[in-house]
Amino acid sequence: MSRRNILIMSRRNILITGGAGFIGSHVVQHFVEKYPDYHIVTLDKLSYAGNISNLEQILHRSNHTFIEGDITDRQLVEEIFSRYAIDGVLHLAAESHVDRSISAPMVFAHNNIIGTLTLLEAARKAWAGNYANRRFHHISTDEVYGALPLDGGTFSETSRYEPHSPYSASKASSDHFVRAYHDTYSLPTVITNCSNNYGERQYPEKLIPLFIYNIVRRLPLPVYGTGCNVRDWLYVGDHVKALDKVFHEGITGETYNIGGGTELSNIELVRMLIRCVDSELGRPEGESLDLISYVEDRAGHDLRYAIDSSKLRDRLGWQPKMSFEEGLRRTVRWYLDNEEWVEQSIRRNK
Ligand code: NAD
Numbered sequence: 001m002s003r004r005n006i007l008i009m010s011r012r013n014i015l016i017t018g019g020a021g022f023i024g025s026h027v028v029q030h031f032v033e034k035y036p037d038y039h040i041v042t043l044d045k046l047s048y049a050g051n052i053s054n055l056e057q058i059l060h061r062s063n064h065t066f067i068e069g070d071i072t073d074r075q076l077v078e079e080i081f082s083r084y085a086i087d088g089v090l091h092l093a094a095e096s097h098v099d100r101s102i103s104a105p106m107v108f109a110h111n112n113i114i115g116t117l118t119l120l121e122a123a124r125k126a127w128a129g130n131y132a133n134r135r136f137h138h139i140s141t142d143e144v145y146g147a148l149p150l151d152g153g154t155f156s157e158t159s160r161y162e163p164h165s166p167y168s169a170s171k172a173s174s175d176h177f178v179r180a181y182h183d184t185y186s187l188p189t190v191i192t193n194c195s196n197n198y199g200e201r202q203y204p205e206k207l208i209p210l211f212i213y214n215i216v217r218r219l220p221l222p223v224y225g226t227g228c229n230v231r232d233w234l235y236v237g238d239h240v241k242a243l244d245k246v247f248h249e250g251i252t253g254e255t256y257n258i259g260g261g262t263e264l265s266n267i268e269l270v271r272m273l274i275r276c277v278d279s280e281l282g283r284p285e286g287e288s289l290d291l292i293s294y295v296e297d298r299a300g301h302d303l304r305y306a307i308d309s310s311k312l313r314d315r316l317g318w319q320p321k322m323s324f325e326e327g328l329r330r331t332v333r334w335y336l337d338n339e340e341w342v343e344q345s346i347r348r349n350k
Helices: 022-034 074-083 098-103 105-127 166-185 207-216 236-249 266-280 287-291 310-316 324-337 339-348
Strands: 012-017 038-044 064-068 088-091 135-141 189-194 196-198 221-224 230-235 255-258 262-265 292-295
Touching (some): 012 022, 022 038, 038 074, 074 105, 098 105, 135 236, 189 236, 196 236, 230 266, 230 324, 236 255, 266 292, 287 292
Parallel strands (some): 088 135, 135 189
Antiparallel strands (some): 230 262
């Protein structure tokens, strides 16, 4: 038997927080469909970014229960642990938009830090030192590591924490609490820090879905600064497979970085997106390039993120499968086919 804790058991009761959001809905769908013997309990407060229709394919499956509620509600969270005998947690619920964190930092501190702490406390209380086959998986971001120079370097699991935005500071703080619960109480935790995701069902305030919306309607495409900031993009389905691996096989107390290995400057990405949307709409190639408008840079804008995911690749055998071109084409197609979802998402936020 290797050192890996392989936690696949015939029956598990897993709490997935933030399951009506972008990544969470893909995680819930994957676990409900792939593990019919597991009972998946989704907890989501259905904020502007959460949409119950994201779960429509699996909402009423017999191995799935949806609960509308807040992770900061201690009584509710404790009740869920006890009523459903929760033995595993995949924690994704968070306020996740950097620009919103700049205008409302307190909301991010309360939601992302106190919310995580509430879940950790509930797990500690419910599991009461009996940690066999239990797991608390905290899903975090590469933004906790700060920024890299344009000319090189990658974030590894031992990179220094140096968050620059209130969003990344709140995620960094929640990571520290998760690690502290492992080190202090031996809570069986794992943490994953992932690069930028893209794919179907992302709320249309983030760059890719927002710009698809604007290109279709011939609205301006506001690019921060000179557009030179670099991000490392990963298709959401590949992220979900990595989470499955780490949840079941990751070593307790450890951290795993997840990255797509597709580094693009924002302006390169926007140009690719324009080509893709114009081609799907049958417009002349590059017709929408003149929609690009450069706007004042975001405060504290990190220059470059790039993830070294060799630990996850070498030790757990994960690697991303989706090429960026194909993933982007699928994503664009999904948004063009789901205009009602987009309009409804925007209306819900008003
Ligand atoms: P999202 O904003 O699309 O979804 C977040 C979900 O959490 C929403 O459904 C929302 O209703 C729910 N939620 C928020 N606060 C809650 C609360 N207090 N109680 C219950 N539910 C609550 O976010 P996402 O992009 O899917 O990100 C999910 C997680 O993955 C986050 O923790 C984020 O930090 C992390 N992450 C995201 C990315 C990315 O590129 N999107 C990259 C790395 C890590």
